[in-house]
Amino acid sequence: MSEEKKLFIKDSEKIAFDKRHRATIKFNISKYDAAVDRGRKRYSKLDLARERAAYIKRDAIHNLPDYLLQFEENIQANGAEVVWAEDAAEAILAVQKILKENQAELLVKSKSMTTEEVDFNEHAEAIGVESLETDLGEYIVQIAGEKPYHIVTPAMHKSKEDIAELFHEKFDTPEKSTPEFLTSYVRGLLRKKFTQADVGVTGANFLIADKGAIALTENEGNAMMTFSFPKVHIVIAGIEKIVPRMKDLGLMWPLLAAHGTGQQITVYNSIVSGPKKEGEQDGPEKMYVVLLDNKRSELYQKDDQFEALKCIRCGACLNACPIYKNVGGYTYDATYSGPIGSVITPFYKGFSKYNHLSSACSVCGKCTEVCPVRIPLHNMLLFNRRDAVKNGDTPLSWNLGMKAFEFAFMKRNRLDMMGGKAKNSMGTMKKNAMGEKKSLPVFAKESFSKQWKNKQ
Structure with missing residues (x-):
């Protein structure tokens, strides 16, 4: 894990639960949202x-x-x-x-x-x-x-x-x-x-x-x-x-x-x-x-991400992004933050150091929806994640975990090999992946598919 990623995780965990910061950002972005909504409505044919x-x-x-x-x-x-x-x-x-x-x-x-x-x-x-x-x-x-x-x-x-x-x-x-x-x-x-x-x-x-x-x-x-x-x-x-x-x-x-x-x-x-x-x-x-x-020329050579260079720096994707609104601008440790920053910063500042920004995304697609020049930002973030794996920039534990995930989800019966009790035990073996502020949901004794079969 790069030092930049460690810093991002540390800073985001701290700022995400800073209620004063969240209130300030919520208030300021709400003013922009209201103004931008009026601005967009001036167009009879915005699309x-x-x-x-x-x-x-x-x-x-x-x-x-x-x-x-x-x-x-x-x-x-x-x-x-x-x-x-x-x-x-x-x-x-x-x-x-x-x-x-x-x-x-x-x-x-x-x-x-x-x-x-x-x-x-x-x-x-x-x-x-x-x-x-x-x-x-x-x-x-x-x-x-x-x-x-x-x-x-x-x-x-x-x-x-x-x-x-x-x-x-x-x-x-x-x-x-x-x-x-x-x-x-x-x-x-x-x-x-x-x-x-x-x-x-x-x-x-x-x-x-x-x-x-x-x-x-x-x-x-x-x-x-x-x-x-x-x-x-x-x-x-x-x-x-x-x-x-x-x-x-x-x-x-x-x-x-x-x-x-x-x-x-x-x-x-x-x-x-x-x-x-x-x-x-x-x-x-x-x-x-x-x-x-x-490094713009390097980004220009990428078949799947070069259109990020179309950006006109309006900031709409930042204001729409649920991640940005929670962790704020400084957590990205980059000149360009939010969705557009998460796409281009790995190219500008080093993919091995900053590819984690592309995972700071819920893939809700709101950034793509609001972009005035139709940059498919959420897709580009997925392409960045793909390239990070191809480049060997993801840790071994992550790669093995994804292989296990792929194996388990390929067939329904593999998911049902373990019951709810075993899954709940595994969920408490390590630090709560949901963070200190949330609790991991409890698995039912039997999976939905088994319950469905039993009721047939």
């Missing part, structure tokens, strides 16, 4: 919209090399520089070089899970550059010394009381401050930083191949200021973020908003096609786009 979105992303992934080269050619023609990064280390080296060349001391950063994937903040600060999160949720977890808890809502695990206490501790704001007061307070702090920053760093919700541009969607306006005020704009995006055409955004943006936050469309939607041109007053003087692979 058709999802089918079209799935087609667009399927086309993008099937023709990924061609669309990426088209994107590179077009955005370079617009004045941006493209950097291809095979892994996180290459991405960080490229970014550190840019920061040094531009003598950066302060950078502002909008919400980006791809930058979290490469531990961007830590590496920027390692060369003496202050890296400041500007999304409110990201800012909250940054000052708390934490990582994002959820791919859409970084501070979902915190109540408004938790946040008020944190700000009182860090900034001596009044105790029990309201969310409105704290939002205004942070806005005042960040406005100064935007105008002082040397570099702005963003991710990209979409890479637009035919225009050579990036698309950003947000609700706070911080991303727009992140790429507008500083003289240098750095984009770090996974290669799977590509969409073929600019007109695809007419479908993708509202669908992302409806499934992510329940909005008709998010408040700020920006298309950035390069640094400012001659004669323009606003915008960065330089723009760099770092295209990150980081």
Whole structure:
């Protein structure tokens, strides 16, 4: 058993019965569920919209090399520089070089899970550059010394009381401050930083191949200021973020908003096609786009799991997942949590270390049901489990147990070889598989099939 799996089991056993944590998550996700339900109902033909979105992303992934080269050619023609990064280390080296060349001391950063994937903040600060999160949720977890808890809502695990206490501790704001007061307070702090920053760093919700541009969607306006005020704009995006055409955004943006936050469309939607041109007053003087692979190409080669690259990071599968709602985001010990994280993390961080995440699933299929681009997530989790066995990543005890299970269930009479008394004795031989909070059900003296025969 890998150390990562041991940690997952330990942390999940602890957090699953933390009533305060469960109440906070239940409350926050319930607000999202209600909003998303309203957002989905705005569509008269939601299934058709999802089918079209799935087609667009399927086309993008099937023709990924061609669309990426088209994107590179077009955005370079617009004045941006493209950097291809095979892994996180290459991405960080490229970014550190840019920061040094531009003598950066302060950078502002909008919400980006791809930058979290490469531990961007830590590496920027390692060369003496202050890296400041500007999304409110990201800012909250940054000052708390934490990582994002959820791919859409970084501070979902915190109540408004938790946040008020944190700000009182860090900034001596009044105790029990309201969310409105704290939002205004942070806005005042960040406005100064935007105008002082040397570099702005963003991710990209979409890479637009035919225009050579990036698309950003947000609700706070911080991303727009992140790429507008500083003289240098750095984009770090996974290669799977590509969409073929600019007109695809007419479908993708509202669908992302409806499934992510329940909005008709998010408040700020920006298309950035390069640094400012001659004669323009606003915008960065330089723009760099770092295209990150980081094992995505390996996932791309998988016949049964490659469609996970269609994901648009709406977070709907996390909010629907009964496992996520019980064990929370941090238990996964990965940038991407929930069902989509359980599919892709073993590929990104090592199958032998993280294949256990694919078993953190009840196979209820809710994640597949809510996905706006129709990724069959629960099936992919089963494929991951299959591959873990094929790769020899499962323990001998598990493999022998599955062989015994297969043998017993192949024929009815094999199951009936032992009566209820023997089965109950076996169930108490080892630690309760149901956990400390539940008791193992008692087997009847005779199986149902025997009882049925006796009554004939």
